[in-house]
Structures are given as structure tokens and as C-alpha cells.
Amino acid sequence: MAERIVLETARTILRPFQITDGADLYEFSRERRVADAAGWAPHKSVEDSQKMILSVFSAPHTFAVVEKGSGKVIGSAGFTAQSRGSFASSDEIGYALHPDWWGRGIMTEVVRELIRYGFMDRELEAIWCSHYVENPASCRVIEKCGFSYVTEETLMDHTGEHRTRFYVLLRQQWKGAGHG
Ligand SMILES: CC(C)(COP(=O)(O)OP(=O)(O)OC[C@H]1O[C@@H](n2cnc3c(N)ncnc32)[C@H](O)[C@@H]1OP(=O)(O)O)[C@@H](O)C(=O)NCCC(=O)NCCS
Numbered sequence: 065m066a067e068r069i070v071l072e073t074a075r076t077i078l079r080p081f082q083i084t085d086g087a088d089l090y091e092f093s094r095e096r097r098v099a100d101a102a103g104w105a106p107h108k109s110v111e112d113s114q115k116m117i118l119s120v121f122s123a124p125h126t127f128a129v130v131e132k133g134s135g136k137v138i139g140s141a142g143f144t145a146q147s148r149g150s151f152a153s154s155d156e157i158g159y160a161l162h163p164d165w166w167g168r169g170i171m172t173e174v175v176r177e178l179i180r181y182g183f184m185d186r187e188l189e190a191i192w193c194s195h196y197v198e199n200p201a202s203c204r205v206i207e208k209c210g211f212s213y214v215t216e217e218t219l220m221d222h223t224g225e226h227r228t229r230f231y232v233l234l235r236q237q238w239k240g241a242g243h244g
Pocket of ligand 1 (some may be wrong): 080097098099100101102158159160161162165168169170171172173185194195196199200201202206
């Protein structure tokens with residue numbers, strides 16, 4: 065069985081999803097403003113969310129974002145197993161947050177911990193992040209976490225084509241900035 069990895073930030077615990085998280089996940093995954101920006105079809109039922117937990121969200125290095133105190137799952141965040149470029153090891157971070165928690169710096173806090181985990185524990189050489197051009201909030205999270213813009217490409221999802229900006233952060237660059 066895979067190791068159960070649990071990470072922590074000031075306000076959240078990042079732990080593997082469990083099937084009982086279905087109702088919490090459905091609360092934000094049914095929202096178009098979350099699903100469209102994240103590139104998945106809005107969930108239509110708790111069962112849809114449970115299916116996502118058993119498929120996409122059971123992958124390694126994928127975490128439920130749990131609010132400390134309440135124990136509620138308020139987001140998803142983790143690595144998508146997409147490597148780009150000619151790095152020996154790289155992976156891409158993806159995330160989504162319940163709208164009731166937007167604008168408080170929570171995802172920036174979570175992504176910073178995923179970066180630490182990616183470089184220190186997984187020993188990745190490079191970490192990627194991307195956002196649709198029409199998603200300035202995600203752009204800001206990426207900028208605040210220190211990523212550098214690399215390129216723009218067109219990606220397809222259930223709603224059609226999206227111009228998508230890709231950013232990278234190198235381990236050496238991150239360490240040079242005083243981390244690790
Ligand atoms: C993207 C998302 C995770 C951000 O989470 P969050 O916890 O609210 O992010 P933070 O509070 O850490 O940072 C958001 C930043 O975006 C800024 N922002 C928010 N909406 C904005 C807008 N319409 N235009 C410009 N900036 C905006 C905020 O002001 C903040 O920047 P600041 O700290 O400089 O003020 C959240 O909006 C979300 O889940 N969106 C839907 C799913 C999604 O987009 N997933 C990512 C796919 S790439």
C-alpha cells in the first residue's frame with residue numbers, strides 16, 4: 065500500500081482524499097466557476113464526486129485541503145503527473161478551492177507547501193503550474209509563489225479551447241531564494 069502522506073500549512077491539513085469526503089467535494093465541484101476554471105465538468109451529484117475521489121483524486125501526491133478546526137474539505141490540490149520540458153524530474157501542480165474561502169490567501173499557502181514537498185521530499189528538479197488566461201486569481205497565486213512565465217498554448221476541455229499560460233519554478237531557483 066502507498067505511504068499515507070499528510071502535509072500541514074498554517075490553516076490547513078493536506079491529506080489523501082477518502083470516499084467520505086464526497087459531500088464536501090460536491091459542495092464546490094458542482095459550481096461552474098470552480099469546475100470550468102479547473103477544466104473538469106461540474107459534478108451533478110455526490111456520487112460524481114465520489115467517482116472523482118476513486119479515480120483522479122486517488123492518484124499519488126493528490127491532497128484534500130482540510131480546514132483546521134472544522135475538519136471540512138474546502139479544496140483539492142496536488143500534482144497532476146504531467147511533466148514538461150527536458151528536466152530529469154518535473155511535475156505540475158493543480159488546485160481548486162471552495163468559493164466561500166476565496167481571497168484569503170489559502171491556496172497560496174497550500175501551493176507554497178506543495179512546492180516545498182515537491183522539491184524537498186520528492187526531489188523534483190522543476191515544478192510547473194498553468195492557468196487559463198481568463199483566470200486572473202490563479203495567475204496571482206502562481207505569481208505570488210514565485211513561478212516564471214514560460215509559454216502559452218491552446219488546451220481543450222469540456223467547454224472548448226482555452227489559451228493556457230504555463231509557468232515553471234526550478235529547484236535551484238527556489239533554493240537560491242532562501243528556501244530548503
Ligand atoms: C484560483 C483559486 C484556487 C485561488 O484561491 P485563493 O485561496 O482565493 O487564492 P489567494 O487568496 O491565495 O490569491 C488570490 C489572488 O488573486 C487575486 N484575484 C482574485 N480574483 C481576481 C480577479 N478577478 N482579478 C485579478 N486578481 C484577482 C486576489 O486579489 C489575490 O491576490 P492578492 O493576494 O495579490 O490580493 C480559487 O479562485 C479557485 O479555486 N478558483 C476556481 C478553480 C481554479 O481556478 N483552479 C485553478 C485552475 S488553474
